[in-house]
Amino acid sequence: MNQYDNASSSNISHSGTSTGQQSPRQVAVNVLTNILLQQGSLSTQLARHQLDVASEHTPMLKELCFGVCRQYPRLNSIALHLLAHPFEEKDTDLYAVLLLGLYQLTYMNTPDHAAVNETVEACRLLKKDWATKLMNAVLRRYQREADEIVEALEAQPSVEFNMPKWLVKRFNKHWPDHLEDIIDASNTHPPMCIRINESLVSRETYKEQLADLGIDSEDGEFSDSALYLRNAVRVAELPGFDDGFVSVQDEAAQLSAQILSPKDGEKVLDACAAPGGKTGHLLEKANLSGLSSMELTAVELEPWRMEKIESNLKRLGYSAQLICADASDLEAWWDGEHFDKILLDVPCTATGVIRRNPDIKINRKPADIDDLVFIQREILNKVWATLKSGGFMLYATCSLMPEENEQQVQHFLANQDDAKEVALNSLAPDEAAKWGIPVSHGRQLFPHINGHDGFYYCLLQKA
Ligand SMILES: C[S@@+](CC[C@H](N)C(=O)[O-])C[C@H]1O[C@@H](n2cnc3c(N)ncnc32)[C@H](O)[C@@H]1O
Incomplete structure (x- = not known):
C-alpha cells in the first residue's frame, strides 16, 4: 500500500460510545490499529477519527498517535522483546494498546501506575479481558528492566536510529555522508x-x-x-x-510555483494534484501578476482526494478545471490541447517528509520503491505527450531516494529524444536555486539542510 491510501478503512468500535465521547486513548487505539493493519495513513485516519474525541482532547490524541508512530521502530523492538509470542493479526488492537502503554511509560509524563492501569483497562474496553494479566505483567517488567532492555536492544539499527533497518540501509547507501543528519531530522518535530x-x-x-x-x-x-x-x-x-x-505548506513545496512561474495566457497542468497545495499556489502566483487568463487544469486519481482540492480552492477563492482520472491514461482526460507548463508532483515514498508523516516508519516497505518508480515512469512518459514543443515540465517528489529522482530523470532523458534538462531558474532567472544540493539531474533537498522538507526538483524542456 502506498501513502495515498483508501479513506474507507475499517472503524473498530470498541465501546459503542458516540461521536466525541471516546477518550483520546481509545481513539488512538483505533487509529493505530488501522495503521498497523495497513488500512490507512496517519493523516487520513486522524481526519476520520478526530471527531470521536471532544475537541479539547484533540492535542492528546495527536500526541499519542504521532508519538507512537515516531517512536515505532524502538517501541516495536521493545514490545517484541517483551512478548513471548507476538499477537495474532486479529489482536492487532491489543498490540496498539501495548505500544501506547510503552510510549506513555517511556516518553510521557503519565505516572507509571496510571499508564499500566489505563493499558489494562483498554484490554477490557476491547472485550479482551484475557489479555489483562499479560499486559500487566509485560508493562511491570518493562518498568523494572527498561534500562537493561533498551541497552540490550541498542545494537539493532532500528533501535539505535529509531528508523526501520531497511531505510537506514538505503539512506546509508545513497547518502553516507548525510546518514545521521537525515535520520536526526526525520525523527524531529517539523516546524x-x-x-x-x-x-x-x-x-x-x-x-x-x-x-x-x-x-x-x-x-x-x-x-x-x-x-x-x-x-x-x-x-x-x-x-x-x-x-x-x-x-x-512547507517551504520546499512552495518552490514549485516559484520555479514554474506561470505567465499570462499560459495553459498549465498540475498532473498529480491532490490535496491541491501547489495548485492553489500556482493560482496565487498567477493572480499576483494579474494573469487573469492563465488556465489551470488539475488531474487527480483519487476521488476522495479530489474533494480536498475542491475545498482548498474554495477557501482560496480560485477555480481550475478539475479532472478525476489516471494522469497516465490520456484518452480518459486529455482533449488534445497541449500545455505550456506542467507540474508533475508524482506519488512517491515520501522519505523526505518522514518527520511530518512518521507512519512511513510503519507502512513503507522496500518493495514500494520499485512499485512507485514504475508508476512514476508511466505517468512521466505519458504526460510528456501533453506538453507543447518548447514547453516546460517540473518533475518533483518529496523523496530522498535517487531511484525516484535523478535516476528516474536519467532513464527518461535516455529514452526521450525531445527532452532536455534545463536550469531550475530558467523561468525565473533572478531566482537562482541555492537550496539543496545539485545531483546528476536536478537538485536534491534534505530535511536537515535549511530547515525545510526533503524534496527533489528537476526542470525539463521539450524540443
Ligand atoms: C505527492 S501527491 C501531490 C501533492 C500535491 N501536488 C500538493 O502539493 O498538494 C501525489 C498525488 O498524485 C495522486 N496520484 C497517484 N497516482 C496518480 C495517477 N496515476 N494520476 C493522477 N494522480 C495520481 C495521488 O493520489 C496524490 O494525490
Whole structure:
C-alpha cells in the first residue's frame, strides 16, 4: 500500500460510545490499529477519527498517535522483546494498546501506575479481558528492566536510529555522508511553515499581524511567501485563514510555483494534484501578476482526494478545471490541447517528509520503491505527450531516494529524444536555486539542510 491510501478503512468500535465521547486513548487505539493493519495513513485516519474525541482532547490524541508512530521502530523492538509470542493479526488492537502503554511509560509524563492501569483497562474496553494479566505483567517488567532492555536492544539499527533497518540501509547507501543528519531530522518535530497569499497581503504585513497576536515568525530564505512560526498554532488562529490569506505548506513545496512561474495566457497542468497545495499556489502566483487568463487544469486519481482540492480552492477563492482520472491514461482526460507548463508532483515514498508523516516508519516497505518508480515512469512518459514543443515540465517528489529522482530523470532523458534538462531558474532567472544540493539531474533537498522538507526538483524542456 502506498501513502495515498483508501479513506474507507475499517472503524473498530470498541465501546459503542458516540461521536466525541471516546477518550483520546481509545481513539488512538483505533487509529493505530488501522495503521498497523495497513488500512490507512496517519493523516487520513486522524481526519476520520478526530471527531470521536471532544475537541479539547484533540492535542492528546495527536500526541499519542504521532508519538507512537515516531517512536515505532524502538517501541516495536521493545514490545517484541517483551512478548513471548507476538499477537495474532486479529489482536492487532491489543498490540496498539501495548505500544501506547510503552510510549506513555517511556516518553510521557503519565505516572507509571496510571499508564499500566489505563493499558489494562483498554484490554477490557476491547472485550479482551484475557489479555489483562499479560499486559500487566509485560508493562511491570518493562518498568523494572527498561534500562537493561533498551541497552540490550541498542545494537539493532532500528533501535539505535529509531528508523526501520531497511531505510537506514538505503539512506546509508545513497547518502553516507548525510546518514545521521537525515535520520536526526526525520525523527524531529517539523516546524510549522505557512504560505502567504501575496496577491492579498504582503509577507511583511502578515508577519506584523501575527506579531500583534503574539505569534512570532521568521521569513523563509528561499520562498518569497514562506513564514516559519516559532510555535505551531491551530489554523483557526491564523488571521484570514478561512478567506485564503494563508495556507499551511512547507517551504520546499512552495518552490514549485516559484520555479514554474506561470505567465499570462499560459495553459498549465498540475498532473498529480491532490490535496491541491501547489495548485492553489500556482493560482496565487498567477493572480499576483494579474494573469487573469492563465488556465489551470488539475488531474487527480483519487476521488476522495479530489474533494480536498475542491475545498482548498474554495477557501482560496480560485477555480481550475478539475479532472478525476489516471494522469497516465490520456484518452480518459486529455482533449488534445497541449500545455505550456506542467507540474508533475508524482506519488512517491515520501522519505523526505518522514518527520511530518512518521507512519512511513510503519507502512513503507522496500518493495514500494520499485512499485512507485514504475508508476512514476508511466505517468512521466505519458504526460510528456501533453506538453507543447518548447514547453516546460517540473518533475518533483518529496523523496530522498535517487531511484525516484535523478535516476528516474536519467532513464527518461535516455529514452526521450525531445527532452532536455534545463536550469531550475530558467523561468525565473533572478531566482537562482541555492537550496539543496545539485545531483546528476536536478537538485536534491534534505530535511536537515535549511530547515525545510526533503524534496527533489528537476526542470525539463521539450524540443
Ligand atoms: C505527492 S501527491 C501531490 C501533492 C500535491 N501536488 C500538493 O502539493 O498538494 C501525489 C498525488 O498524485 C495522486 N496520484 C497517484 N497516482 C496518480 C495517477 N496515476 N494520476 C493522477 N494522480 C495520481 C495521488 O493520489 C496524490 O494525490
